[in-house]
Amino acid sequence: MKTFPAASAFRSKGYRLFYASGFASRLWEWADFTVLNWAVLQMTHSPLYLGLVNVCRLIPIFLFSLTGGILADRFPKKLLLLISQLLMFGSTVWLISEWGGPMPLILSIVFIRSAIQSIEAPIRNAYVADLTQKEQLTSAVAHYSSMIHLARLIGPAAAGVLLGSMAPEPLFTLILGLLLISWTVMLFVPPGSAVPVKKDKPKNSSLKDAITYVKKDTCIQGLLLLSVIPMTFGFPYSSMLPIFADSLMDIGPEGFGLLLSLSSFGAIIGTWILSAGWIRASHWTMIGSSVLFGLFIIGMIMAAESTYLLFTIVFMMGLFGQVYRTLNRISLQHYVPSHYRGKILSIALMDRGFISLGTMMFTLLAEWNVYWSGILMGLSCCALTIVIGVIFSRPLEKMHNEVGGL
Numbered sequence: 001m002k003t004f005p006a007a008s009a010f011r012s013k014g015y016r017l018f019y020a021s022g023f024a025s026r027l028w029e030w031a032d033f034t035v036l037n038w039a040v041l042q043m044t045h046s047p048l049y050l051g052l053v054n055v056c057r058l059i060p061i062f063l064f065s066l067t068g069g070i071l072a073d074r075f076p077k078k079l080l081l082l083i084s085q086l087l088m089f090g091s092t093v094w095l096i097s098e099w100g101g102p103m104p105l106i107l108s109i110v111f112i113r114s115a116i117q118s119i120e121a122p123i124r125n126a127y128v129a130d131l132t133q134k135e136q137l138t139s140a141v142a143h144y145s146s147m148i149h150l151a152r153l154i155g156p157a158a159a160g161v162l163l164g165s166m167a168p169e170p171l172f173t174l175i176l177g178l179l180l181i182s183w184t185v186m187l188f189v190p191p192g193s194a195v196p197v198k199k200d201k202p203k204n205s206s207l208k209d210a211i212t213y214v215k216k217d218t219c220i221q222g223l224l225l226l227s228v229i230p231m232t233f234g235f236p237y238s239s240m241l242p243i244f245a246d247s248l249m250d251i252g253p254e255g256f257g258l259l260l261s262l263s264s265f266g267a268i269i270g271t272w273i274l275s276a277g278w279i280r281a282s283h284w285t286m287i288g289s290s291v292l293f294g295l296f297i298i299g300m301i302m303a304a305e306s307t308y309l310l311f312t313i314v315f316m317m318g319l320f321g322q323v324y325r326t327l328n329r330i331s332l333q334h335y336v337p338s339h340y341r342g343k344i345l346s347i348a349l350m351d352r353g354f355i356s357l358g359t360m361m362f363t364l365l366a367e368w369n370v371y372w373s374g375i376l377m378g379l380s381c382c383a384l385t386i387v388i389g390v391i392f393s394r395p396l397e398k399m400h401n402e403v404g405g406l
Contacts, residue, residue, distance in 0.1 A: 008275075009140035014131040014190040021185040022124065023147050025085070028178035029117070030155030032092070033057075035175065036110070038160075039099075039168035049103055056107050060115040061352050068119035069126070077127040078191050084120040085183045088113060089176065096172045125329075131190070138330050139275050145326045146271030153264040219335060219399040222392030227328050228354055229388060230290050234321060234381035236358035237297055238263065240366065240374065247370040248304035259314050266318025273319075274326050283396040286331070287389035289324035293317060294381030301374035335399055 009015045040053050071080055091113040098105055125144075132140040162171055214220050237244075241259055245251050251259075279285055296317040303309045358377075365373035389396075 009132045009136045009143055011136065012132050015128075015136075015140060017185055017189045018127065018131055019143065019147060021182045021189060022144065023151060024178045024182035024185065026148050026151035027155045028175055028182065030152050031159040031175045031178070032172070034156040034159040035163065035168055035171050038163055039172075040106075042168070043100070044103065052103075052107055053110055056111040057114045058352075058355075060111065060118040064115045064118040065122055068122040071119065072123040072126040076191060077123050077130065078186065078189060080123050081120065081127070082183060082186055084116055084123070085179060085186065087116045088120070089179050089183070091116060092172065092176055092179070096169055096176075099169050099172070134334075137334060138277075141330045142271045142275035142326055145322065145329065146268050146275065149264050149267040149271065149322065153261060153268065157261070218392060218395040220332075222388065222396050223328060223332055223335075225388050225392070226286065226290070226385065227325075229384045230293060230321065230324060230381055231352065232354040232358040232361075233377060233384060234290070234293055234297060234358075235355050236362050237300070237317070237374075237377060238355075240359065240362055240377070244301070244304065244370065244374060247366075248301065248374075249307075249310065250305075251307065251310075259311070262311055262315045263318035263321075266315040266320075267322035270319040270322040271326055274323060274330075279323060279327070283389070283393060286324060286327045286396075287385060289320045289327060290385040290389075291382050293320040293324055294378045294385065296320060297378030297381060298375055299378075301371060301378070331399070 010019075036053065040049055091109060095106070095109045095113065098109060128140050128144055129137055159171070159175065162174070166174070214224070238260070245259065273279055279289075296313050299313045300310060300317060303313055362373045362377050365376060
């Protein structure tokens with residue numbers, strides 16, 4: 001039987017099962033995302049409806065992520081995950097049964113299903129810490145993040161191939177089996193027990209207590225702000241890539257798809273590097289990786305006509321973007337007290353919604369000038385990261401020293 005290093009989260013059977021369940025769930029999510037977008041465009045021939053579908057996917061992140069955090073701190077996380085997956089299964093069956101019907105109904109079902117997914121995400125992230133020892137937490141967060149990007153690499157590609165030979169309705173049903181597999185594996189995951197980080201607070205806490213804690217703790221404020229900056233001013237690059245590919249790069253849809261794959265591959269390598277312990281979470285590694293992410297965005301625009309250099313730069317964007325995001329999550333997981341973890345992680349996970357805000361902003365800039373919209377995106381990511389990093393440098397350095405250099 002294969003043995004794992006002491007600091008590896010895979011030493012925990014519970015984590016291995018949780019990882020397998022999560023992988024099947026994320027494969028379903030990314031495959032379903034691909035089929036849904038393609039099917040809506042084919043059914044309506046309207047970019048407007050395609051945009052509305054994705055708005056219905058993103059708005060629930062702002063509205064319901066915090067609900068998931070509150071539930072995670074009050075009820076057994078395993079039970080919550082099992083219920084949420086059943087609800088996602090049921091809402092997808094509903095979507096399939098109504099496919100081809102009025103678009104307002106389709107949009108409503110997508111919104112409801114996305115609301116359930118938004119509640120599920122912080123519960124699943126908070127559960128990671130319950131299944132591992134403290135010394136394994138860095139490995140657990142890094143491996144889990146890597147798994148998400150591996151699913152992002154495989155799911156859309158597989159769905160795209162199947163779309164060439166299957167209609168959307170039966171394909172929706174086929175890939176729904178992945179969610180059923182995830183639910184079945186989750187049945188065997190142990191309940192887990194919260195890992196206490198600080199013992200100076202009562203076990204149960206209200207949302208008001210968590211908000212008060214954030215207001216008083218400058219470290220958490222810094223980590224949350226540093227989470228929002230790249231999501232608003234850096235990660236919208238993935239939504240802007242079709243515009244860049246068409247206007248600046250002249251690489252066509254095949255090249256555009258390859259860029260997305262290279263970005264995901266870079267993200268996977270980044271999380272593997274972190275899980276191996278080659279990069280340790282600190283104030284400077286967080287700031288440095290975010291700044292490098294922004295610089296590579298600028299490099300992508302400037303190297304738009306040099307294909308091989310462009311592909312290399314996009315790979316590095318994916319790598320440093322994910323290194324930064326994972327370092328931020330690792331810091332939160334280690335520092336936040338266990339009784340606040342679900343609520344504060346749910347606040348942190350709301351940062352994904354800022355991608356849509358950044359996309360809207362830089363799309364408007366692209367109407368003026370595509371080249372400078374990309375340059376300003378990278379510059380904004382670099383400059384604002386440095387400003388926030390300098391403002392919060394002392395409390396963040398002290399925090400990383402307290403938790404032992406992760």
